Amino acid sequence: MRNQIIIVIALCGVMAGWLSAYLFGIEKKPQPPVFNPAPNPYARGIYSTGIIESYQSAGENINLYPEVAGVITQILVTEGQTVKQGEPLLQIDDSIQRATVEQQHAQADAALALLEELKAQPRKEVLDVSKAQLDFARANLKTAETQLEKLQHSYDLDPRSVSKDSLDNAINAAKVAKTSLVIAQKNYNLTKAGAWSYQIQNQERQYIALTKTYQAGSALLAKYIIKAPVDGVIMSLRATIGNYISPQGVYDMYTESFKPVVVMGNSESSLAVRCYVDEILIHRLPEVSQMDAQMFIRGTDIRIPLEFSRLQPYVSPKIQLSNQRTERVDVRVLPVLFRFEKPKDIQLYPGQLVDIYIRASK
Template sequence: MLTRYLLPAVAVVAFSFAILSMTKAQQVPAPVSPPVDPGRSPFGRQVAGAGIVEPETENIAVGTHVPGVVKAVHIRPGDRLLAGAPLFDLDDRQMTAELAVRRAARDSAAAQLAKLEAMPRKEELPPLEAKVVESKANLDDKTKLFERARRELNSGVGSNETYETRQMAVDVARAQLRRSEAELELSRAGAWAFDAAVSRAAVAQAQAQVEQTRTELDRLKVLAPRVRKPGADRTLDPIPSGDLVEFKVLQVNVRPGEYVGTTPGQAIIVLGTVGRLNVRVDVDENDIGRFKPGMKGTAAPRGDPGTQFPLTFVRVEPYVVPKRSLTGGNTERVDTRVLQVIYVIDRADVPLYVGQQLDVSLDATP
């Protein structure tokens, strides 16, 4: 009874399930619309490219001259500042102590030079003059004794030994007088010119070391760079304050207490100019032959293809570089090279941010 009715029923259910599964597998899925329609070009023939919004001066990644620990950060993202404004400071305790040491060395060298230039001391001359007078009196005394000994020798009373002894005493007294007069003249002459020159060189060297330490201290204070406005006279030096651009702080990647180094490419602070925005367009190497400088263009933000911004050609950067910004297309390869073209957005009130990606269409109509 079980075999007669149950097994055929199970077979019928399994067969029905297999037919239902095959039917569902062969159904064509309904087309799925993209969440956002891709941007449409207003031109009949176009050269398409991916664009990145950047400031007029490009992104300025501010670094540091020397590595160290950050002492203070003076800015925040979104701040506006002028060229030369302080950005952040590094720990300067060691250089401040070194500056004090070098200032003391400079003052010591300056005091030594002042001492040489003030020579001779008026208090040193009277003892030397008195010594000369004393030497003259001693010479006169020895001369008189020598004359007496010579007369005695001539008269047959004196001895040759006494004569020679007193003659030598006169020579010694005369040499002592010459030495005393020379010491007096040396003191009156003051410092030797070459000694003064050596002291002046020592003062100059110490002052240079002080200035060097001051420069190192200044390097611990990172300031906003001095950048000319587009179209400003590039022959003027120093740059007039009216020709300097105004910056906007785009990014701050440092905090007090953090260690910063001089690693190339390390963007500690990113600055950009306040004003019109540029678009850096990557033209694929396969489309370079169809691109012509001066082509008109439009740009649409990703996710908002209905908004179009007119673009005006600025310049071509004539070096073809590897593509770094990938859009996710199936035809893109990592080894693709692109020609970078700079366009400016004509409108000044565009709701765009630096670093935002745009879909760019360039008019390739003959």
């Protein structure tokens, strides 16, 4: 009985092995591709990957970085919004800088008030006081001279009628009164002349310096509002209220690097595509006047003819690899830019990867 069970189990194992071998031996048909790869439309075409960009006559997309550091208190635009040149985009906390500017403004106003005071001298009330002091000194001198004249006349008639001490005191009093008159006269002339020209010039320079400081502070205060440098479209906002931003940009926690706070593009209907031609294929590029290329949208059969815009005559390291084993990591590429009109029947966005074929030279 035991032997029969073993034989049955062995036969089941053999049959299971034959069935498994049959099933695994069946050749599976390959799954059809989700979309057809971009075919080369030219007999001799150069393939390149491209990135769609907002069309710019020069440069790339507009990356906005703040010129000052601080915390964002207001976001005045949304992504996809069309803005005009000079329109505010973001507001950075400017409380400290605003208080500093107000202080600088007050200092400039105080310097101006002092300058106007110097230019307005002499003050009438001060001049009247100086004139009264001059008249008082003249009266004192006249009184002293009259007293001296009387004593001198009496002394000349009879030396015994006036003591020598009284006569000497009268002479000294007349001299003091005369000196006081000279001082009062000079003080009156000085008061009447007003502020010294050098004082006015020094105060003018002080006012100019403080005004420049105030203007510089105001210019720095204006930097706390990020404004649109040109007409365009807000393509990306990488910050929100409460984020700390600096001239380096905003910190991206995912890439652990700094990115521009705002990315703007052109509001025109035209888009650009930047393709990178491998350095070993550069010699096959045609002349600029004969440049012809087509763009293929990945996932579709749509092809769009491209209009040559410009190329950057500087071969730079490739920024994106294609994960092919044969691809060198030290490959360098030549950026070539094309322009095209945005089609109405398909949505295309800057940053989208596309396939490019360029007609090669013969």
